[in-house]
Amino acid sequence: MEHLLAIVDQRHADSPAFRSAVQWSRILGARLSVFLPADLTSPEGLTLGSGLLASVEHTAELDAEHWLEDFLARESASIGRHAVASRHWVQAVCHEVERMGADMIFISRESAPNSAAWKKLLRQLPAPTCIVRDTTTPQSILAAVSAIPEDAVHQVLNDTVLNYAVRLRDLWQVELKVASALPSAMEIAPMMGETYAVSYVQEEMETSLREALRLLLEKHGLKDDILCLRMGVVEAVLAQELETVHANWVIMGTVGRRALTAFFSGNSAEQVERHVPANLLLLRPQDFSEL
Secondary structure, three states: OOEEEEEOOOOOOOOHHHHHHHHHHHHHOOEEEEEEEEEOOOOOOOOOOHHHHHHHHHHHHHHHHHHHHHHHOOOOOOOEEEEEEEOOHHHHHHHHHHHHOOOEEEEOHHHOOOHHHHHHHHHOOOOOEEEOOOOOOOOEEEEEOOOOOOOHHHHHHHHHHHHHHHHHHHHHOOEEEEEEEEOOHHHHOOOOOOHHHHHHHHHHHHHHHHHHHHHHHHHOOOOHHHEEEEEOOHHHHHHHHHHHHOOOEEEEEOOOOOHHHHHHHOOHHHHHHHHOOOEEEEEOHHHOOOO
16 A cells, blocks of 8 residues: 545544554555545525635635645644545545545544435445544454355455455554354244254354355465354444454445445445444455555
8 A cells, every 4th residue: 555545624623534544654654645625515405606606615625725734734744635625525535535546545434524425435435444433553453254245246355355454464463353244044044934943054054154264264374263253243243243352443345335225235334334333444345456
């Protein structure tokens, strides 16, 4: 990774995302830039004419640039900076990440103007994204992989997560654990009526999945004694395992489900981000060869 980008906003004078990005840039030897997207969402029911809107945008952008200049004044390192005023916060972030060719972005939930914009960004990740809750560097890493990859994309995601996890483990010299959520046999075969049959299938399924995950870990040079396989939903399994291993960074993949697909199938990344109290690195399938 050669270029990191921290997303900040004017409501928070001391951004944990920025502080975390500074720490990562130092250990990686990567270039660091800061982007301030000033939100121009008009109050509900208020429509501005084109002339007035242009004036408001210009004023907001100047104000954002001045704020960013003051924000970085105390930093001794050379840090790139850019501010822009936009009514479309998510598009502004995605465009800037692509324009600058950032290899990883650092951001906090509080940087988003509202919950709708935050959810939309999680479904349109423009690059590997560190969602920062605090400024602690990785002390123990928990990587989440899918026990039953739904398709080739999810298989790639498993490899992507472990690829990053191993390299970041070596980079920070910390412990790595791998967790996976195991579905119940009743969820897979709800029509099975006899309890003993369900129990038998459950045992067989767990044995099969554990072996598949063992082979996945072996592929990445990892031993299966770092694997935790629990029954339950992803966010609950990760929360339980976090308490056990005291990890403060979680690495997981996301395919960024949208619209009806997200409504019916859910989006694990969104659930984990809401319920797991740790810093979170989200990866996409296309990130597999970018580290």
